[in-house]
Amino acid sequence: MRLDPSIIAAFAPSGTLRVAINLGNPILARIGDDPARPSGISVDIATELARRLSVPIGLVVMDAAAKSVEAVENGHADVGFFAVDPVRAAEIAFTEPYLLIEGCYLVDRASTVTTNEQVDSPHNRVAVGAGSAYDLFLTRELKHAQIVRARTSPAVVETFLTQRLEVAAGVRQQLEADARRYDDLRVLVEPFMVIRQAAGIARVRGPAASRHLDLFIDELKTSGRIDALIARHGIAGVSVAPAKAHGGSTC
Incomplete structure (x- = not known):
């Protein structure tokens, strides 16, 4: 299915999906064999989102969650991966948690x-x-x-x-x-x-973008993709958050 151009523009107004990656939580991302490119669950999810939007990806790498939140809030990044918290939710629209x-x-x-x-x-x-x-x-x-x-x-x-x-x-x-x-x-x-990890986008990007992101994350959960990423990266002691029934599609 071809996406509405307005959705793509909301996610990647620069033409590139800029994703805040927090290295402060090694469960989500860490430096791998290539120091210039981190690896991890959040990196893989971001890569898949960019693929579905048909735009290139740019990783905005941070060493702390607070910096990732700030990057999304001030427009220096388009999407990020954070723990859900009411303070952060003032400016960021969170998906349902995935982890x-x-x-x-x-x-x-x-x-x-x-x-x-x-x-x-x-x-x-x-x-x-x-x-x-x-x-x-x-x-x-x-x-x-x-x-x-x-x-x-x-x-x-x-x-x-x-x-x-x-x-x-x-x-x-x-x-x-x-x-x-x-x-x-x-x-x-x-x-x-229990820390509920979710994806987030600035509220100013509009409700259509936040809904699309929520549908995307839920699809990854229901399809078993999150389970597969946990296994791929050898992460122990975490669980996939329950899926939420939605109508619609993120293809």
Whole structure:
């Protein structure tokens, strides 16, 4: 099916689909064999979207989610892949989530903190990635603990160790990978949140574009494409978000 030219123009007004890729979440994207081109689930989804729009793709690579959000909001990128959050939703229209990721806490092995409820205490300082989904969430939820913001999500554990903080918060896979590098750290079993990863486009691009993006993501879920990408990239500990019934087509 031939797309309405207005849809293509809404997604790629420059003639190229510029996609914000966040390297701060290794589940979604990372530097592969070619340092000039990242690989990962979000890169593959973006490539497929550009193919269906029949436009070339340009990757706008960022080291933090907050920078990716800003790039889409200010028009420096056309589409991005982020965790759904009401603060971000003011300017960005999100699709239904395509991936569910656990946000967890990490502590020193000798810490007396064993449950999520014990974290929100006045004597606890919690390291988070500045502007990350769990930063936004914990800023709303924590009433007593102090939040200490690291520059990027991958720098959270380094900040936790350097500043001798009591708790670090982040994506389970990232924290578990960091914990394996040290003998005296542990990740709490229960997640404190489920991070809903979605695609997003600036609201100013119009409702037709955001609906098209939502249909596209849902089709990838229902066709098994997201499952295949998880397997292809060897990502463990994540799940595909439930599909949402839609009418229409994204071909």
